[in-house]
Amino acid sequence: xxxxxxxTTILATGLLAVLAAGHVLAQNVNIAHTSLKAGDMAPDFxxxxxxxxPVHLSDYRGKKNVVLAFYVLAFTEG
Amino acid sequence: MAKLEASNAIVLGxxxxxxxxxxxxAQKIGVTFPLLSDMNRKVLKQYGILKMENxxxxxxxxxxxxxxxxxxxxxxxxxxxEASAINxxxxxxxxxxxPKK
Numbered sequence: 201x202x203x204x205x206x207x208t209t210i211l212a213t214g215l216l217a218v219l220a221a222g223h224v225l226a227q228n229v230n231i232a233h234t235s236l237k238a239g240d241m242a243p244d245f246x247x248x249x250x251x252x253x254p255v256h257l258s259d260y261r262g263k264k265n266v267v268l269a270f271y272v273l274a275f276t277e278g
Numbered sequence: 279m280a281k282l283e284a285s286n287a288i289v290l291g292x293x294x295x296x297x298x299x300x301x302x303x304a305q306k307i308g309v310t311f312p313l314l315s316d317m318n319r320k321v322l323k324q325y326g327i328l329k330m331e332n333x334x335x336x337x338x339x340x341x342x343x344x345x346x347x348x349x350x351x352x353x354x355x356x357x358x359x360e361a362s363a364i365n366x367x368x369x370x371x372x373x374x375x376x377p378k379k
Contacts, residue, residue, distance in 0.1 A: 232326060232330075232342045234327050234359070236346070237354065237357060238354055238355055241353060241354070242353070243324045247321060249300075250304050251301065255290070255312055257290075258352070260288060263350060264350065265350055265373050266290060266348040267347055267348075269366075270344045273293060273295060
């Protein structure tokens with residue numbers, strides 16, 4: 201009886217592991233890893249800021265170091 | 279933020295939200311740095327971080343959470359993805375090591 205319970209536990213654990221692996225794989229499909237790396241030139245861009253004014257990355261060339269922080273969505277934890 | 283300013287660095291937040299949404303978000307969380315709007319996902323594609331997700335059987339694309347530290351010459355000094363990109367300490371550490379002038 202005890203042994204049977206153990207078997208069930210092992211089976212369940214195995215199943216969970218497979219499910220977890222599948223979940224990770226499914227997530228990986230969507231993840232977009234950048235091919236940019238340290239040492240590459242940052243591609244220039246022009247985007248509107250929160251006051252509708254255009255901002256170019258090149259505006260800061262020779263002036264400031266820039267931290268580009270890409271976030272998922274406003275008003276979320278992302 | 280103070281450490282970043284001291285190292286002569288600026289933060290640019292970027293998402294697919296509209297400028298209006300970003301402005302409301304900026305006011306809500308009290309950020310003073312610009313929040314940029316990549317509504318057409320152009321920069322996300324340029325930087326290779328457009329992440330597609332299926333929501334209610336429809337595909338939507340938004341940013342993979344990523345942080346790039348770019349020096350004054352326009353050269354990328356550090357790339358951080360996902361969980362490590364949430365914590366700004368590493369980006370701050372890199373910035374403080376970069377030349378101020």
